[in-house]
Amino acid sequence: MVEKPLSQLNSGEKGRVVKVVGDPLLRRRLVAMGVVRGAEVIVVRRAPLGDPMELLLKGYYLSLRRNEAENVFVEVDGKQT
Amino acid sequence: MDKWSLKIAGSYALALGALYVACGLLEILSRMGVSPFKIDRFIPADPFSGFASIVVGATYLYSVRALLTGREEGLPFLLGGVVLSTILGVTFILVAGAHWLDSWLEGGEFSLAEELRPEIWLFASSLPVAYFTLQWIRASGRPGSFPSRWLK
Amino acid sequence: MMVKVALIGNPNVGKTVIFNNLTRGREHVGNWPGTTVEKRVGRGKHKSVTMEIVDLPGLYELTASSIAELIARDYIVKENPDVVVNVVDASNIERNLYLTLLLLELEANVIVALNMWDVAESRGYGIDVKTLSELLGVPCIPTIAPKKVGIEELKDEIVRATQKRRVGGRPISYGDDVEMFIGKIETIILRDARLSKYPARWLAIKALEGDERALKTIEELAGPETLSEILSIVAESRSVLGGDPEVVLAERRYNVIRVILERAVRKREVKLILTDVLDEVFLNKYLGIPIFLAIMWTVFYFVFEVSEPFMKLLNEGFIMLGKLAGETKTPLASLWADGICSGLGFVLQFIFPIIFLYIALAILEQSGYLPRAAFLMDRIMYNVGLGGRSFIPMLLGFGCNVPAIMATRVIKDERDRLATILVIPLMSCAARLPVYVLIAGALFPEYAGTVVFSMYMLGIILAILVSLLARKLVPGLKGKPAPLLLELPPYRVPTLTAVLSFAWRRALVFLERAGTVLFAGALILWFLAYFPWGVEPGSGDSYAGLIGNTLQPIFSPLGFDSKLVTALVFGFWAKEVVIEALGILYGVEGEEEIRSVIAASVSPLTGLAYMAFVLIYVPCIATVAAVKKETLSWRWAAFLVAYQLTLAYAVALIIARLGSLL
Ligand SMILES: Nc1nc2c(ncn2[C@@H]2O[C@H](COP(=O)(O)OP(=O)(O)OP(=O)(O)O)[C@@H](O)[C@H]2O)c(=O)[nH]1
Numbered sequence: 001m002v003e004k005p006l007s008q009l010n011s012g013e014k015g016r017v018v019k020v021v022g023d024p025l026l027r028r029r030l031v032a033m034g035v036v037r038g039a040e041v042i043v044v045r046r047a048p049l050g051d052p053m054e055l056l057l058k059g060y061y062l063s064l065r066r067n068e069a070e071n072v073f074v075e076v077d078g079k080q081t
Numbered sequence: 082m083d084k085w086s087l088k089i090a091g092s093y094a095l096a097l098g099a100l101y102v103a104c105g106l107l108e109i110l111s112r113m114g115v116s117p118f119k120i121d122r123f124i125p126a127d128p129f130s131g132f133a134s135i136v137v138g139a140t141y142l143y144s145v146r147a148l149l150t151g152r153e154e155g156l157p158f159l160l161g162g163v164v165l166s167t168i169l170g171v172t173f174i175l176v177a178g179a180h181w182l183d184s185w186l187e188g189g190e191f192s193l194a195e196e197l198r199p200e201i202w203l204f205a206s207s208l209p210v211a212y213f214t215l216q217w218i219r220a221s222g223r224p225g226s227f228p229s230r231w232l233k
Numbered sequence: 234m235m236v237k238v239a240l241i242g243n244p245n246v247g248k249t250v251i252f253n254n255l256t257r258g259r260e261h262v263g264n265w266p267g268t269t270v271e272k273r274v275g276r277g278k279h280k281s282v283t284m285e286i287v288d289l290p291g292l293y294e295l296t297a298s299s300i301a302e303l304i305a306r307d308y309i310v311k312e313n314p315d316v317v318v319n320v321v322d323a324s325n326i327e328r329n330l331y332l333t334l335l336l337l338e339l340e341a342n343v344i345v346a347l348n349m350w351d352v353a354e355s356r357g358y359g360i361d362v363k364t365l366s367e368l369l370g371v372p373c374i375p376t377i378a379p380k381k382v383g384i385e386e387l388k389d390e391i392v393r394a395t396q397k398r399r400v401g402g403r404p405i406s407y408g409d410d411v412e413m414f415i416g417k418i419e420t421i422i423l424r425d426a427r428l429s430k431y432p433a434r435w436l437a438i439k440a441l442e443g444d445e446r447a448l449k450t451i452e453e454l455a456g457p458e459t460l461s462e463i464l465s466i467v468a469e470s471r472s473v474l475g476g477d478p479e480v481v482l483a484e485r486r487y488n489v490i491r492v493i494l495e496r497a498v499r500k501r502e503v504k505l506i507l508t509d510v511l512d513e514v515f516l517n518k519y520l521g522i523p524i525f526l527a528i529m530w531t532v533f534y535f536v537f538e539v540s541e542p543f544m545k546l547l548n549e550g551f552i553m554l555g556k557l558a559g560e561t562k563t564p565l566a567s568l569w570a571d572g573i574c575s576g577l578g579f580v581l582q583f584i585f586p587i588i589f590l591y592i593a594l595a596i597l598e599q600s601g602y603l604p605r606a607a608f609l610m611d612r613i614m615y616n617v618g619l620g621g622r623s624f625i626p627m628l629l630g631f632g633c634n635v636p637a638i639m640a641t642r643v644i645k646d647e648r649d650r651l652a653t654i655l656v657i658p659l660m661s662c663a664a665r666l667p668v669y670v671l672i673a674g675a676l677f678p679e680y681a682g683t684v685v686f687s688m689y690m691l692g693i694i695l696a697i698l699v700s701l702l703a704r705k706l707v708p709g710l711k712g713k714p715a716p717l718l719l720e721l722p723p724y725r726v727p728t729l730t731a732v733l734s735f736a737w738r739r740a741l742v743f744l745e746r747a748g749t750v751l752f753a754g755a756l757i758l759w760f761l762a763y764f765p766w767g768v769e770p771g772s773g774d775s776y777a778g779l780i781g782n783t784l785q786p787i788f789s790p791l792g793f794d795s796k797l798v799t800a801l802v803f804g805f806w807a808k809e810v811v812i813e814a815l816g817i818l819y820g821v822e823g824e825e826e827i828r829s830v831i832a833a834s835v836s837p838l839t840g841l842a843y844m845a846f847v848l849i850y851v852p853c854i855a856t857v858a859a860v861k862k863e864t865l866s867w868r869w870a871a872f873l874v875a876y877q878l879t880l881a882y883a884v885a886l887i888i889a890r891l892g893s894l895l
Contacts, residue, residue: 161513
């Protein structure tokens, strides 16, 4: 199990949220949308220009900017850093 | 979907995609005044609709490789191509209607040949593909018939 | 008996369709007081019970940090509706139930409508309604709104619920540790009679979450001592719970939901989901953006080609109407023909592009493509200080600024929305094109295309600069764009009635509000052009001409003569009018003639500066009216006019000066 920011996951990778940090307003929005500890998140794809990423969580699709996804830490199976 | 249907669909998509791209290019070229043919009655000189046609064509062509090797991964692009082709085709049909109304009000001329743009007859030629993709969506009512990467 | 029913739910769950089903089209659309958030109220009748139904804005939660959420929350707490119908997307039930839990906390008399039941079934969700109702402690009704399935049951349940009001319901337990703190705060709140009009447990939870509004209410009603007592409990909770209470509470809510769903929902294996298939194409790395551009071009083409015959028809009609008064020899006849009829014609002809643009926009929205467009374009927009949601309205600006400004309602964040409204007028609308074509054609016959194109580019560059500067300097706009957090809903086939009613409503809103201002503006300009009575309309002797002559010295550094300046005055009405006015002022008719007099009397440099000025200075009174209406303040409208005049002057001056150096 490796812990890293959600923004570093590749398309198709799956992680489990361990913590959400950062600006209180953003954090409140994130948790309300279901980005809470224990939630399983799959990175579906990145936008063509590379920035917002599309996630699948709790059965729906959500997109986040990289600088927002940096505040979400997930644990991923795997050995690499 | 059996392999042969996929291959046939792939060939059809190849032809359709190539036609869309060709028409799109011609529309752009004839705008720049360098069209090789004298066909401006049938191919309007409109770089933007030319671009749109090329995009539809490209979407069809995207499906070709997978389909010709009998893999279903091409089907989404086939469906996307049908959707885009419908949007474009229906728009031009509506616009033709508006032009007709305009000429009726103003007493100007209305040429059906000019209004029947390539986008319209290519849309008509896309209808078999629409039927085919509809069959596919119906058939995939069973679980797991499409290798959906994101669904557990 | 009249009962008050509120409808609430996440965005895009089918709330509007349910509303229409309950009211059968009898509705009144307005704004929530002091906001641009749409308020829809309708009446319905069921079993001799008359229902007044209020549609609350679509939202995900009930914090104090967004206007829409405050409206919904205040409505439920203060107006205390008899029944709150929570529309839930059954195919996305886990996240949707979050709001349900918040409503239960609010001690609202909740009924859950499990809408999109068909979609949920096709996704393989087997929801056990009875168990779900028991676990939530409120009635749940499966519905398929467009097919009217479950609507009668929903109405029955509403009537039943008004007769037997749920009291408090079963409180959701957040776990012993959290409950202890909620309990402590609750006792403090219950102690104070002044707070009794709020549900105590809810206020306690909100206080624990650090909700600004709740804390302020407590301070105002119960005094600072009570507040500090509560705050110390909140501070204590932070260390005991090992995290911010609001985050912990959100987690616990999702835990509660998980437990409920484990018992009430069985999930079969999933079939193919059309949305995944389509997104594979529409959000494709290489095809995504070209497809988006092609679709947007199609929208424009559709709107302008299709609305043209209707606009012509309308204009002809009003010209004929104007002729009814006979020759325009008297001021009164002229008022009728040149003022009222041509003014009305001018106002009403906007209706068609607006209706068709909104038809296209409604299709994009209801099909689910609009959020995808925001997703595709967000990177670019974020870099210029806006968000992805701003892209479509700005693009619409190239067609016409008025519907573009009205379309900014899709932008949820108020500051992002204001910033977008302020830059939209820099998108060169279709009305400005004839001016460029004429002047560029007259003065730069060789490079007319390039010159026209560079005007569009100039507009875009200025929009970027203005947006970046505004986000740094202007109070009320300062700061970064709001977080994206954009849901990509499933694709759906738009329904004809929904699309048409959306477009029609928008058109009416336009007529009602912008129309009056526009019409008044048209009359003022008519007066300026035709008076003192007897002068050649619009000539140097008319009031407009006088204004032009008076203002001319200000513009002499730019090289504009009094005729050019007078035409600018008319351009305030609508940009197309600039050309007509130039024709009148030079005493010639027809494009060709105007072109040749301009070629003879205006230097290329002045022409360039003039085009830039036309691009930048206030688009038209319709736009100003739209800005006023969408920002609810004359201040922003005035700010827009002021900054655009200044910017136009500055840019034109730079062009004139730089050019004379070369
Ligand atoms: N298949 C299906 N589609 C539905 C159902 N209910 C609504 N829809 C469709 O879902 C789309 C969105 O419905 P709306 O009523 O506009 O949703 P809303 O909640 O009012 O959305 P906002 O006002 O934007 O928050 C429409 O195209 C409806 O036709 C349903 O039960 N089943």
